[in-house]
Amino acid sequence: MEKFTKLTARAVPLPLNDVDTDMILPAQFLTSTSREGFGEKLFRRLRDTDASFPLNQEKFSDGQILIGGRNFGCGSSREHAVWAIAGGGFKAVIAKSFADIFYNNSAKNGLLLVTLADAVIDRVLADAHSGQYEVTVDLEKQTVNLPDGSAFSFDYDPFRKHCMLNGLDDIDYILSHKSKIDQFRRQQDNNRFFSTLGN
Amino acid sequence: MSPKSIVEKIWEAHVVEQLSGHPAVLAVDLMLIHEVTSAQAFQTLADKGLEVADPSRMLATLDHSIPTRKNRFEIFDADAKNQVETLRRNCNRHGIPLCEMDSGTQGVVHVVGPEQGLTQPGMVIVCGDSHTATHGAFGALAFGIGTSEVGHVLATGCLLQQKPKIMSVEFKGRLRKGVYAKDAILKLIAQIGVSGANGYVIEYCGEAVRHFSMEERMTICNMSIECGGRAGLFGPDSTTLEYLRGRTRVPKGAEWERAVEYWRSFVSDPGCAYDRSVVVDLDQLKPMVTWGTTPGQGCDIGSKIPSLASFPAAEQASVKRALEYMGLNEGEAIAETPIDWAFVGSCTNGRIEDLRAAAQVLKGRKVHKNVTMYVVPGSEAVMKQAQEEGLDRVFVEAGADFRMPGCSMCLAMNDDKVPEGKRCVSSSNRNFMGRQGPGSRTHLASPATVAASAVEGRIVSPEKYL
Numbered sequence: 269m270e271k272f273t274k275l276t277a278r279a280v281p282l283p284l285n286d287v288d289t290d291m292i293l294p295a296q297f298l299t300s301t302s303r304e305g306f307g308e309k310l311f312r313r314l315r316d317t318d319a320s321f322p323l324n325q326e327k328f329s330d331g332q333i334l335i336g337g338r339n340f341g342c343g344s345s346r347e348h349a350v351w352a353i354a355g356g357g358f359k360a361v362i363a364k365s366f367a368d369i370f371y372n373n374s375a376k377n378g379l380l381l382v383t384l385a386d387a388v389i390d391r392v393l394a395d396a397h398s399g400q401y402e403v404t405v406d407l408e409k410q411t412v413n414l415p416d417g418s419a420f421s422f423d424y425d426p427f428r429k430h431c432m433l434n435g436l437d438d439i440d441y442i443l444s445h446k447s448k449i450d451q452f453r454r455q456q457d458n459n460r461f462f463s464t465l466g467n
Numbered sequence: 468m469s470p471k472s473i474v475e476k477i478w479e480a481h482v483v484e485q486l487s488g489h490p491a492v493l494a495v496d497l498m499l500i501h502e503v504t505s506a507q508a509f510q511t512l513a514d515k516g517l518e519v520a521d522p523s524r525m526l527a528t529l530d531h532s533i534p535t536r537k538n539r540f541e542i543f544d545a546d547a548k549n550q551v552e553t554l555r556r557n558c559n560r561h562g563i564p565l566c567e568m569d570s571g572t573q574g575v576v577h578v579v580g581p582e583q584g585l586t587q588p589g590m591v592i593v594c595g596d597s598h599t600a601t602h603g604a605f606g607a608l609a610f611g612i613g614t615s616e617v618g619h620v621l622a623t624g625c626l627l628q629q630k631p632k633i634m635s636v637e638f639k640g641r642l643r644k645g646v647y648a649k650d651a652i653l654k655l656i657a658q659i660g661v662s663g664a665n666g667y668v669i670e671y672c673g674e675a676v677r678h679f680s681m682e683e684r685m686t687i688c689n690m691s692i693e694c695g696g697r698a699g700l701f702g703p704d705s706t707t708l709e710y711l712r713g714r715t716r717v718p719k720g721a722e723w724e725r726a727v728e729y730w731r732s733f734v735s736d737p738g739c740a741y742d743r744s745v746v747v748d749l750d751q752l753k754p755m756v757t758w759g760t761t762p763g764q765g766c767d768i769g770s771k772i773p774s775l776a777s778f779p780a781a782e783q784a785s786v787k788r789a790l791e792y793m794g795l796n797e798g799e800a801i802a803e804t805p806i807d808w809a810f811v812g813s814c815t816n817g818r819i820e821d822l823r824a825a826a827q828v829l830k831g832r833k834v835h836k837n838v839t840m841y842v843v844p845g846s847e848a849v850m851k852q853a854q855e856e857g858l859d860r861v862f863v864e865a866g867a868d869f870r871m872p873g874c875s876m877c878l879a880m881n882d883d884k885v886p887e888g889k890r891c892v893s894s895s896n897r898n899f900m901g902r903q904g905p906g907s908r909t910h911l912a913s914p915a916t917v918a919a920s921a922v923e924g925r926i927v928s929p930e931k932y933l
Contacts, residue, residue, distance in 0.1 A: 298531075301550055345596055
């Protein structure tokens with residue numbers, strides 16, 4: 269997994285609530301068996317039907333921080349949505365709130381999700397419209413710095429922070445508990461009443 | 468000992484390791500697999516040189532990308548074909564059983580698990596699919612995961628998880644004739660909003676839930692994610708046990724008795740604590756339909772689309788955008804809106820009870836000439852049952868298309884799509900912009916409402932047809 273430590277980049281405002289995973293990546297693009305190639309499909313339907321959509325505007329073309337509203341990433345569990353955002357060049361999303369599965373999936377891919385107060389987000393959404401709005405996100409310090417000099421701290425789970433700062437995958441952590449897992453399975457076998465195999 | 472909820476009991480029975488400041492290593496009993504969210508996970512295993520930890524805890528099916536026409540073995544879309552063949556190859560390579568087409572077991576992932584008896588009380592069940600909450604109907608903690616996590620479970624049988632908060636949703640009263648479980652869950656979502664249960668697992672409780680069939684419970688649990696709840700569940704009771712008895716993957720004889728005793732321990736203790744509690748009144752509930760582009764934008768069919776001014780200022784832009792997309796106006800009646808398509812199917816409402824409800828309305832009637840109607844059974848077993856009951860003939864004689872099992876036009880990633888600008892009343896779970904096809908307009912409703920609306924060619928309540 270790619271590390272995330274600190275980033276200063278152009279903010280791209282997406283002033284919508286409940287941005288769902290079908291908006292982020294329509295299901296028609298889900299037939300790929302790769303993790304690559306989803307970046308150009310990011311928000312494809314909105315980009316195709318709305319010329320003024322931020323991702324269609326040249327001034328946002330090098331943006332790496334997406335600013336969203338409430339309940340960003342709701343809907344399906346498709347991790348492809350995260351791959352699309354990361355593939356589209358974004359390293360962080362700052363929003364009022366996120367849907368649970370999307371939040372988990374992002375953390376597994378080095379995409380940093382930051383929640384800030386509604387009033388702060390509303391201000392950023394308005395100001396970032398200019399296309400001249402650079403934001404600094406510092407995961408080590410858990411702060412977001414805005415161009416007007418204001419700074420805001422954000423909550424972040426300490427374990428996730430450790431993984432993000434060091435680019436660690438969960439799978440290695442789980443595998444390090446293998447003997448404990450094997451022991452647990454042996455103890456629990458008596459309460460197992462199914463198998464997917466055999467007749 | 469302090470009283471515990473079912474969620475806490477399942478959680479505690481599955482924690483392998485919980486180090487201070489870390490998420491728990493949580494054991495997964497069963498993982499369901501489909502073609503869309505698994506290929507990259509199997510690739511991770513290959514890249515890391517890992518094997519599947521326990522294939523007897525895995526079951527795969529084909530549902531999302533496959534056609535639902537009669538000759539469905541031929542997939543014209545090259546990527547979809549590759550995706551299906553990739554799953555076949557991965558299952559074969561790792562010894563994971565696959566519910567292959569025409570085997571009698573294939574179907575939508577959340578329909579096949581329960582009907583084989585694999586979904587049992589007290590289990591932790593996951594799948595790379597947000598509607599995994601469906602399995603909570605049996606008193607299992609079941610939730611959707613991403614593809615990275617599918618890889619973790621393949622390789623280790625475990626996941627890293629934070630202990631969830633728990634919300635109780637108490638259903639009060641009884642559903643009236645013409646009002647279904649789908650209406651109850653649409654009501655809950657409208658009531659608490661599409662992010663109302665973010666961070667929570669929902670336990671559905673109250674006297675009313677004991678009257679719900681397993682199919683009704685599955686419909687309600689299925690859409691828990693539409694109000695943000697990763698999982699939703701019902702404590703197991705005699706209805707649960709009667710459903711499970713005799714199913715293929717359920718033990719028999721003395722082992723059945725032992726299983727029942729174990730399963731019955733997974734109920735909430737009286738007086739257990741919840742982080743949040745919500746009450747939904749079923750007595751006053753009427754058939755629901757959505758008017759917007761989130762599952763929370765719904766109302767009863769007899770009422771009007773709310774005015775923009777009735778929403779908080781911060782919401783109004785989203786609502787306006789939704790209404791523009793849907794081609795509807797604030798303050799207008801939702802009933803009588805002309806429709807072009809009708810869909811009965813999906814993991815939400817593709818089970819035998821759902822087909823029966825639709826058939827009850829359609830029997831001896833015709834689908835309106837302006838409407839194309841698809842009825843897609845959730846599985847081969849549901850299809851067979853429907854045929855044995857003669858439901859297929861009811862649908863065909865009404866002019867509907869009775870198709871082969873699959874996700875079909877719930878999500879527009881196979882051949883079944885609602886054309887651009889067309890309006891569909893659908894028994895599925897999401898009305899997001901473009902969900903049923905680019906530019907499609909979706910109104911979520913119960914199967915009976917879908918059928919009644921198909922007959923009249925406009926959105927109507929099914930009450931007078933029952």
